[in-house]
Amino acid sequence: MVRSIEVDLKDAQHVKKELLEKQEINLEYRPIKENGKIYFPVTESYSGETTEKDLQESIRPKVLSFKEALEPILTPQELEIVKTAYDVAGNIAIIEVPLELQSKEKGIGEALLSTNPLIKTVLRKDSGHDGVFRTQDMKYLAGEETKVATYKENNCTLTFNVEEVYFSVRLSTERKRISDQVQEGENILVMFSGAAPYPCVLAKNTLAEHIVGVEINPQGHEFGLLNVKKNKLQNVELHCGDVREVVPTISWTYDRIIMPLPKTAEEFLDVALPVANKGCTIHLYGFYHEEEFDKAVAEIDKYCKAANRNYEIKEIVKCGQQSPRTYRICVDFVVN
Ligand SMILES: C[S@@+](CC[C@H](N)C(=O)[O-])C[C@H]1O[C@@H](n2cnc3c(N)ncnc32)[C@H](O)[C@@H]1O
Incomplete structure (x- = not known):
């Protein structure tokens, strides 16, 4: 049995998008439809109400984690120091790349793109939050070339340039x-x-x-x-x-x-x-x-x-x- 949430079909698209953005969807299984409802499998970090569903029939071919997608391009020593945590704002993922790995940063960006269909752009933090405006330089690495994110939270749609x-x-x-x-x-x-x-x-x-x-x-x-x-x-x-x-x-x-x-x-x-x-x-x-x-x-x-x-x-x-x-x-x- 797999932890899942029950959603009305009409809400399926936006719930799926939100789960993907928060990295709370369990990508090992496909969602299933039953009696006008859709059941999304969720990860342990999902804190809302859940139900147990038998999803054995809908196991997906394995989706690579970010770390697994990096294995072909990084050495074992490099895999030890690479940072696999990242922030997502809408379709933009923001990662940190240690100095020692910056010669491979484009490949690291491409690897991340391949693991999550919602990520369309990968940027790298290029400074801390600086100055009166508390802004952060961002370097473009992979995907669509943009720094403007549109993301949803608390029933609002918010648009902003992640660098400005x-x-x-x-x-x-x-x-x-x-x-x-x-x-x-x-x-x-x-x-x-x-x-x-x-x-x-x-x-x-x-x-x-x-x-x-x-x-x-x-x-x-x-x-x-x-x-x-x-x-x-x-x-x-x-x-x-x-x-x-x-x-x-x-x-x-x-x-x-x-x-x-x-x-x-x-x-x-x-x-x-x-x-x-x-x-x-x-x-x-x-x-x-x-x-x-x-x-x-x-x-x-x-x-x-x-x-x-x-x-x-x-x-x-x-x-x-x-x-x-x-x-x-x-x-x-x-x-x-
Ligand atoms: C930590 S950010 C918070 C921004 C926003 N409230 C949020 O949560 O995303 C602080 C903001 O304060 C602005 N700021 C700094 N000093 C200010 C001042 N004296 N008067 C007005 N805004 C100021 C910066 O430009 C920055 O956008």
């Missing part, structure tokens, strides 16, 4: 976590809004009244406007500029403020607090070693005291890992 704009598909669960907290009628400020994933996800999935996003990177802002339009969202207002200059000029005050700039977000608490309504929830992101989460709280304490605001820490959530024992955390706190 910061974007992390890994934060989709975190966006869902915030979206689940939003109450009807809230006014929300998303500082550092990038290509507007938070504004779009919140507008699409909640009954928030109004959502303001502010982004300093003009290209990020342009993709944000495109995403708001594509998702037909009426209650999102995006501004291009530095939050320090722009936020004080907007007449709204907020019930929730999201601050997703993990390197330096706390330095903008003096901009956030004056526009936070009584009872406003602030989501402040930061990178902290697991033994130093209290440093984030100390920053909040410092800025709230300076602004003469009381605060209550609600939760500290790990929402990503930067390096061993150092996490991307979100501190959720309420200001009065």
Whole structure:
């Protein structure tokens, strides 16, 4: 018996695409149709509700894993150091290639293309997240030559250039976590809004009244406007500029403020607090070693005291890992 999910036939295409994107479809078996339903076999990492299905009749000829597809082109020593984990944004896969293997990087890109029909382009990370815009250089390796990805998350379609704009598909669960907290009628400020994933996800999935996003990177802002339009969202207002200059000029005050700039977000608490309504929830992101989460709280304490605001820490959530024992955390706190 194989772990599977039952899906209405009309939803088959988009469910299959989502499972492939999240690498949650078990490619060892073909899906089967029964009584107007289709059953997709899923991997262990799938966390939703599943049912057990007998799929013995639909075992596929074996699909090569990325590592297996690399065996013909890399030596055993090279196979030891190659990185087989990768991110997928829509049809674009983004891989890391160690310096020692860069002479073979085109072949590595081709090998990845051959393992997943949804991957049409392979790019290689060519830098860390740099500069004020937190963007990352990308080198084209294989497939269709593009750096513009269109991908789906949390009922939204989001388009962005993976090199010109910061974007992390890994934060989709975190966006869902915030979206689940939003109450009807809230006014929300998303500082550092990038290509507007938070504004779009919140507008699409909640009954928030109004959502303001502010982004300093003009290209990020342009993709944000495109995403708001594509998702037909009426209650999102995006501004291009530095939050320090722009936020004080907007007449709204907020019930929730999201601050997703993990390197330096706390330095903008003096901009956030004056526009936070009584009872406003602030989501402040930061990178902290697991033994130093209290440093984030100390920053909040410092800025709230300076602004003469009381605060209550609600939760500290790990929402990503930067390096061993150092996490991307979100501190959720309420200001009065
Ligand atoms: C880590 S990214 C997050 C982007 C987006 N919220 C997301 O989750 O994909 C931080 C963003 O903040 C923007 N940024 C940095 N400093 C800023 C500032 N002073 N005012 C407005 N945006 C800023 C960067 O250009 C970048 O797009």
